[in-house]
Amino acid sequence: MSDTEQGRREAATAARTQAPMALLDTVREVHTPEGVALQLPAAGPVPRAVAWLIDLGIRGALLLAAAIVLGLLGRVGSGVYMVTLFVIFWGYPVLFEALAGGRTPGKRALSLRVVSADGAPIGWMASFVRNLMRTVDMLPMGYGAGLVACLADPWSRRLGDMVAGTLVIHAPRDRTLPTALELQPQAPAVPLQAHEQIAVIAFAERAGTLTPGRQQELADVVAPVTGARGEVGVLRLLGIANWLLGRRA
Template identity: 65%
Template sequence: MLDTVREVHTPEGVALRLPAAGPLPRALAWAIDLGIRLGILTACSTVLSLLGKAGLGIYLVLLFVLVWGYPILCEGLFNGQTPGKRALDLRVVSSDGAPVGWLAAVVRNLLRTVDMLPFGYGAGLVCGLLDPWGRRLGDLVAGTLVVHVQAQVPLPEAGAGEALPTALPLRPQEQVAVVAFAERAPRLTPARQQELADIVAPVTGAAGADGVRRLFGVARWLLGGH
């Protein structure tokens, strides 16, 4: 199954594109987390074996925490990321794109008991292949989605870096387009930047290189810059 994009709309009318992760990167992230948990368990078992029955009791508690508490605590404390997900640039978010909450993290991870049936995460894999955004049963019940983390590209410095209000009011989708231009501009040639900036010359009141500079300023203004 290929990764797909889920588009959701905020109450403000802004469209958010959430690049949903498919089964393969999620499985790799899970394997990394499994290796970490096994490493911790192996290291601690050597010491706990010296404590006799008390060590066995502590070992069982540690095993429970690593199996069930590890993903819940990581996702709740670290903005939806376990070490495995962080290594693969994945994150758990709510289905509307908001950060995942504690309740959702608990529900999606406790329902792994169902996703693991009958063995090897068979139910979860089948559900993920059938769902258009690769969600397993735990995600469907908890209202969550695993997405690829998109790198935040800082706005390039333009002129004095001032924020410039628009000459005309912009609709939400136009605001998104201006911010997207500023984020992607470093990957464009200067000629292409000017070509795109000329299209919105009525908004910036300038063309050419000055239009590009003013468009950066409008993007800063839309993002709350001063």
């Protein structure tokens, strides 16, 4: 077995290990323009259905409250209620997905997120299209078409996701890069191979959970890349991770 093939198998194994286990979940790998391989753990129909039920309960509660208040206004209140019904039914998912990082309250509770197929944040048009397509996914009843599409698609996408070019993924809320975000992006002094880029980004993801001593110990291992050791080496390594993620000054 060649080193290249062995590396690919190890990367695939690591991706499966890191991805949350859920029914019919899998990992989609996409590559950024900088050549960084991103692992997108796609969410299966079960967690998506639970998130949808949570959102349905919230929307139902909002409509009930609106009905009680607007019911006191007679015919005028009935007209306003119909407008409110439309806004909550159609606007609720679009507003949350476009303004809250692809997360409705239900998706946030299940640590799910809607993103573009390439891993980029979802935009207004994509969110509108995927939610408009729910009218097709619901056919003939109980999201029958959407469920069949999820089961047939390798990344559990319903028809709305396929048309809009979106993907629902597992995105734990604690996976952030607060330290790296505050640093100036810095290009690596030497070209990095794909597995080396993944290792640098993984270090940045874990940096906040490591002690300063452990950070410096790991950064010293790649001192030839950063050209520094100790605390300076840690800062430069985080800057390189920032650059690999596509952020620029």
